[in-house]
Amino acid sequence: MNRKGLVLWLTGLSGAGKTTIAKGLEHELRERGCLVEVLDGDVIRTNLSKGLGFSKEDREINIRRIGFVANLLSRNGVVAIVAAISPYRTARKELRQTIENFIEVYVNASLQVCEERDVKGLYARARAGEIKAFTGIDDLYEEPLNPDIVCYTFEESIQQSVAKVTAKLEELDYISAYQRCEN
Amino acid sequence: MNRKGLVLWLTGLSGAGKTTIAKGLEHELRERGCLVEVLDGDVIRTNLSKGLGFSKEDREINIRRIGFVANLLSRNGVVAIVAAISPYRTARKELRQTIENFIEVYVNASLQVCEERDVKGLYARARAGEIKAFTGIDDLYEEPLNPDIVCYTFEESIQQSVAKVTAKLEELDYISAYQRCEN
Numbered sequence: 038m039n040r041k042g043l044v045l046w047l048t049g050l051s052g053a054g055k056t057t058i059a060k061g062l063e064h065e066l067r068e069r070g071c072l073v074e075v076l077d078g079d080v081i082r083t084n085l086s087k088g089l090g091f092s093k094e095d096r097e098i099n100i101r102r103i104g105f106v107a108n109l110l111s112r113n114g115v116v117a118i119v120a121a122i123s124p125y126r127t128a129r130k131e132l133r134q135t136i137e138n139f140i141e142v143y144v145n146a147s148l149q150v151c152e153e154r155d156v157k158g159l160y161a162r163a164r165a166g167e168i169k170a171f172t173g174i175d176d177l178y179e180e181p182l183n184p185d186i187v188c189y190t191f192e193e194s195i196q197q198s199v200a201k202v203t204a205k206l207e208e209l210d211y212i213s214a215y216q217r218c219e220n
Numbered sequence: 221m222n223r224k225g226l227v228l229w230l231t232g233l234s235g236a237g238k239t240t241i242a243k244g245l246e247h248e249l250r251e252r253g254c255l256v257e258v259l260d261g262d263v264i265r266t267n268l269s270k271g272l273g274f275s276k277e278d279r280e281i282n283i284r285r286i287g288f289v290a291n292l293l294s295r296n297g298v299v300a301i302v303a304a305i306s307p308y309r310t311a312r313k314e315l316r317q318t319i320e321n322f323i324e325v326y327v328n329a330s331l332q333v334c335e336e337r338d339v340k341g342l343y344a345r346a347r348a349g350e351i352k353a354f355t356g357i358d359d360l361y362e363e364p365l366n367p368d369i370v371c372y373t374f375e376e377s378i379q380q381s382v383a384k385v386t387a388k389l390e391e392l393d394y395i396s397a398y399q400r401c402e403n
Contacts, residue, residue, distance in 0.1 A: 072296045084288045085268055087281065098270065105267045106289055113255045115296045 040072075041211050042111035044104075044136050045202070048123045048181060049144030050173050051159055052151035054190035054198070055120035058144060061199040062118055069203075069212055071116045076103055078121035091170040093125070100128045108136045116211075124172050126179040138211070142202060143184035148173045150191050223255075224394050225294035227287075227319050228385070231306045231364060232327030233356050234342055235334035237373035237381070238303035241327060244382040245301055252386075252395055254299045259286055261304035274353040276308070283311045291319045299394075307355050309362040321394070325385060326367035331356045333374050 045062065047055040059075045066073045078099075082089070085102050089095040100123050107117040123129055133139045151173065152160040163171035170176040186205050188198035206212045228245065230238040242258045249256045261282075265272070268285050272278040283306050290300035306312055316322045334356065335343040346354035353359040369388050371381035389395045 074292055074296065085285055088271065102268055106292065109257055109289065110292060110296065113257065113293065113296060113298045 040114040041138070042114045043116055043138035043140060043206075043211050044107045044111045044132075045116065045118045045140050045142055046107075046123070046129070046132060047118065047120045047142045047144050048129060048184075050146065050148060050151045050178055051122060051171075052154045052156055053144040053146040054188070054195070055122075055144045057195055058142075058188060058190070058198050058202070059118045059120040061195050062202055065199050065203055066116050066118075066212070071212065072114060073116045073118065074110055076107055076117060076119045076121075078103070078119075078123075081106075081121070091176070097125065097128050100125075100132070104132045104136060111136065111138055122172050122178070124176065124178045126182070129181065140186065140205070140209075140211075141181055141184045142186045142188060143181045144188050144190060144198075145180075146190045223297040224321070225297045226299055226321035226323060226389075226394050227290045227294045227315075228299065228301045228323050228325055229290075229306070229312070229315060230301065230303045230325045230327050231312060231367075233329065233331060233334045233361055234305060234354075235337045235339055236327040236329040237371070237378070238305075238327045240378055241325075241371060241373070241381050241385070242301045242303040244378050245385055248382050248386055249299050249301075249395070254395065255297060256299045256301060257293055259290055259300060259302045259304075261286070261302075261306075264289075264304070274359070280308065280311050283308075283315070287315045287319060294319065294321055305355050305361070307359065307361045309365070312364065323369065323388070323392075323394075324364055324367045325369045325371060326364045327371050327373060327381075328363075329373045 047059055049055050056077055063073045063075050081103050086099045089099050103119055103121055107119055110117040155161055159168060162168045163174040172178050186202055188201060207214050230242055232238050239260055246256045246258050264286050269282045272282050286302055286304055290302055293300040338344055342351060345351045346357040355361050369385055371384060373381060390397050
């Protein structure tokens with residue numbers, strides 16, 4: 038069993054594909070014998086951050102809480118996959134400084150692409166003024182300057198993004214190179 | 221290495237000895253090869269529950285959050301030791317129902333004993349009306365009716381309490397009987 042813990046932090050706009058990639062990675066890394074937990078921004082808001090809003094301060098508190106939990110898991114050998122917009126550079130920088138094995142994955146799709154997808158109908162509501170402080174519309178998203186991995190979900194398939202991340206984890210020696218059973 | 225996860229939930233009045241026993245258990249269980257994390261109520265309030273107060277509702281939210289994190293850890297093979305007043309029976313019952321390996325430890329010292337100790341000076345401040353809704357003074361503590369373990373910290377030493385808990389964990393087959401090295 039693979040017991041090297043780390044935090045895979047997926048940042049990107051709403052609709053960029055963070056949750057989908059997180060689920061793909063969860064499956065792949067479990068197959069490889071890792072312990073895996075997905076901390077999804079929406080789920081975490083229910084369980085850890087009810088009452089917090091979307092002001093800069095509240096977003097930062099939310100990110101710190103997720104980081105606190107991800108760190109507890111990773112230092113006990115779990116691969117904690119976080120899928121959260123996490124729009125601010127300073128907050129992500131703080132995570133990198135406090136978490137030992139921190140890998141930043143930029144799930145990159147342009148605002149236009151995300152808005153055209155609009156899976157949850159949130160962009161339409163934000164444009165209509167029904168949701169305030171929506172990242173990309175009337176709230177800032179600060180692109181990572183030096184992410185460890187970038188997944189271009191507009192042109193890559195989920196499989197390609199997942200393969201890219203796992204290849205990087207092999208390269209960094211977090212997981213062993215995969216030997217598929219032939220029989 | 222021992223990889224059976226569980227949640228050891230220490231409940232009791234402020235000053236009953238929860239944190240002290242938690243630290244003793246942390247040391248003992250690490251010695252036995254367990255992965256251990258202590259989730260101390262005070263620390264958790266800083267990291268996960270800033271902004272929450274001490275109303276019944278806020279206390280319950282706080283307990284649920286700690287339970288959420290403890291459960292993430294225990295299902296990945298960690299012994300999560302929680303030291304939190306957790307005054308309400310219904311909240312503790314909910315934990316037992318949602319967490320697979322849940323052990324309730326009642327750290328039992330009478331209000332009089334805790335108030336005489338008053339290590340942090342909180343009882344004096346509560347009696348003076350400087351702290352409101354203080355458990356045992358003007359807020360309820362509901363004693364566990366069927367705790368898995370009771371530590372009577374008025375008459376037991378820390379070592380005795382720790383030994384009692386670890387003996388119970390051996391009995392329940394969470395940890396193996398200890399073989400001390402003789403050389």
